[in-house]
Amino acid sequence: MFRKILIANRGEIAVRILRACHELGIRCVAVFSDVDRKSLHVRLADEAYPIGPAPSRESYLSIEKIIDVARRSGCDAIHPGYGFLAENAALPRACTEAGITFIGPGAEAMEALGSKTAGRQLARRCDVPTVPGANDPIENPDDAQALSQNMGFPVLLKAVAGGGGKGMRVVTCDAEFRPAWRDASSEALNAFGDARLYLEKYLEKPRHIEIQILADAHGRVVSLGERECSVQRRHQKVIEEAPSLVVTPELRKKMGDAAVRLARAGGYVNAGTVEFLVDAHLNFYFLEVNTRLQVEHPVTEQVTGLDLVKLQIAIAADHRLPFAWETITPRGHAMEVRLYAEDPDNKFFPSPGKILSCHAPSGPGIRLDEGVYEGWTVPMDYDPLLSKLIAWGNSREETIARLRRALGEYTVTGIKTNAGLFRRILAEPDFLRGEIHTKWLDELLQRSSSVARSFDEDPKTDHAADAAAIAAALWQTNFSEKSSGQPSSGQESCRPSRWKQEGRRQQLDRRP
Numbered sequence: 001m002f003r004k005i006l007i008a009n010r011g012e013i014a015v016r017i018l019r020a021c022h023e024l025g026i027r028c029v030a031v032f033s034d035v036d037r038k039s040l041h042v043r044l045a046d047e048a049y050p051i052g053p054a055p056s057r058e059s060y061l062s063i064e065k066i067i068d069v070a071r072r073s074g075c076d077a078i079h080p081g082y083g084f085l086a087e088n089a090a091l092p093r094a095c096t097e098a099g100i101t102f103i104g105p106g107a108e109a110m111e112a113l114g115s116k117t118a119g120r121q122l123a124r125r126c127d128v129p130t131v132p133g134a135n136d137p138i139e140n141p142d143d144a145q146a147l148s149q150n151m152g153f154p155v156l157l158k159a160v161a162g163g164g165g166k167g168m169r170v171v172t173c174d175a176e177f178r179p180a181w182r183d184a185s186s187e188a189l190n191a192f193g194d195a196r197l198y199l200e201k202y203l204e205k206p207r208h209i210e211i212q213i214l215a216d217a218h219g220r221v222v223s224l225g226e227r228e229c230s231v232q233r234r235h236q237k238v239i240e241e242a243p244s245l246v247v248t249p250e251l252r253k254k255m256g257d258a259a260v261r262l263a264r265a266g267g268y269v270n271a272g273t274v275e276f277l278v279d280a281h282l283n284f285y286f287l288e289v290n291t292r293l294q295v296e297h298p299v300t301e302q303v304t305g306l307d308l309v310k311l312q313i314a315i316a317a318d319h320r321l322p323f324a325w326e327t328i329t330p331r332g333h334a335m336e337v338r339l340y341a342e343d344p345d346n347k348f349f350p351s352p353g354k355i356l357s358c359h360a361p362s363g364p365g366i367r368l369d370e371g372v373y374e375g376w377t378v379p380m381d382y383d384p385l386l387s388k389l390i391a392w393g394n395s396r397e398e399t400i401a402r403l404r405r406a407l408g409e410y411t412v413t414g415i416k417t418n419a420g421l422f423r424r425i426l427a428e429p430d431f432l433r434g435e436i437h438t439k440w441l442d443e444l445l446q447r448s449s450s451v452a453r454s455f456d457e458d459p460k461t462d463h464a465a466d467a468a469a470i471a472a473a474l475w476q477t478n479f480s481e482k483s484s485g486q487p488s489s490g491q492e493s494c495r496p497s498r499w500k501q502e503g504r505r506q507q508l509d510r511r512p
């Protein structure tokens with residue numbers, strides 16, 4: 001087993017990996033940019049090293065700096081987490097050169113499966129159905145337009161190097177084609193340094209269902225079942241759950257077989273996810289492979305009882321998977337919400353800033369994969385994911401009830417979060433019935449004339465504003481007393497947030 005692992009990441013995922021390492025008795029090395037000096041992952045690590053200024057290109061995306069820290073600190077392995085360098089084949093290559101183990105697939109498998117077009121080609125070769133469309137990047141927009149006319153609109157332009165919903169445009173008619181092509185390719189160039197596009201038939205209102213796989217270096221490949229990620233905003237997942245309400249045991253087996261076939265064909269080793277779109281008739285179509293740990297991996301962990309990060313580490317250390325596919329029997333239901341520092345009242349703009357107070361929910365069936373703490377300042381430089389809140393229950397109903405209860409307990413002041421959005425979604429009849437698709441949330445948001453009022457139905461928001469106003473008035477009075485020479489107790493600057501906290505506490509106490 002490894003002695004010391006460098007975590008080439010930040011935020012909640014760095015903390016998640018660090019916890020797995022500590023449970024295995026492995027020391028952890030954190031890396032951090034200038035703005036992350038006081039981050040939670042730095043606080044919890046055994047050692048931490050600065051790797052440069054805030055822009056990712058000069059810190060978390062610098063392979064040279066990361067390998068240098070790994071060498072200097074005597075690490076024998078690197079875990080990339082997700083995002084940043086996790087799907088960049090240059091990192092496993094640099095690790096091999098440096099004699100350090102990369103906790104993830106090899107560079108060749110990453111390239112064979114990780115690129116959207118290469119993945120589609122491999123899927124077709126091993127009889128995994130793909131969404132109709134191009135299997136190669138299309139250089140010439142005339143060719144792309146002709147293909148769209150042949151296939152029929154709507155089509156979806158997609159960046160070859162895509163991720164995070166960037167470089168994607170739906171084209172519903174011929175007239176929209178050229179502007180959409182220009183927008184998608186320039187967005188792709190900005191986001192990935194690669195303007196190449198391809199296109200797929202745009203499926204109307206599909207579900208997003210993905211299969212988690214694990215593969216060891218000794219030929220065993222297993223499927224851990226599905227996660228449903230159909231609640232999305234602008235092609236980005238916001239709620240994930242397992243099992244999916246529409247996946248029958250037969251469909252689960254078929255999708256699992258397809259995912260395992262693909263992983264084998266690509267010589268894949270370690271944890272990976274094969275994503276599919278599923279139509280109303282339960283036909284499934286390959287979308288892409290994520291050659292890394294997913295944000296939503298805890299959903300699978302909660303229903304299988306497995307620790308995917310520990311298994312990733314064991315596989316990288318050349319251990320055999322200690323179970324066969326047939327022995328995995330998912331239990332109960334799990335659901336995850338992604339808590340972001342963003343402002344639903346203001347087009348979901350990021351809401352960085354200092355966290356004045358926060359209360360973490362707990363209790364039966366609740367897991368919080370936290371990346372922040374009270375007093376810490378959420379930087380504006382990165383994805384504003386604060387934490388992931390995961391609930392487990394014996395049934396979907398119990399899971400939702402627990403998640404709603406936990407969201408009621410969750411309070412953060414100082415920054416805005418999207419917690420109110422989840423409170424609303426979890427009360428929506430369509431969601432409760434499981435009648436969802438990938439455009440469902442976008443449509444719901446469009447229908448709400450005022451996101452501000454409709455999405456934070458939690459009454460304590462208004463009271464918090466009242467408490468803040470009262471606190472400000474009291475502070476002002478105190479300040480005047482002080483300047484007029486009256487005695488004061490000191491610590492005045494802390495008072496506003498205490499008032500706010502007290503107001504929130506009383507609100508919670510009064511709730512049924």
Ligand code: ADP
Nearest residue numbers: 131162163164165166200201202203208235438
């Ligand atoms: P990214 O890698 O940028 O996340 P994906 O290919 O994984 O892009 O797709 C993200 C989401 O975009 C999907 O979950 C789905 O909602 C939507 N999407 C992608 N391809 C299609 C398609 N052909 N038809 C309809 N929706 C699609």
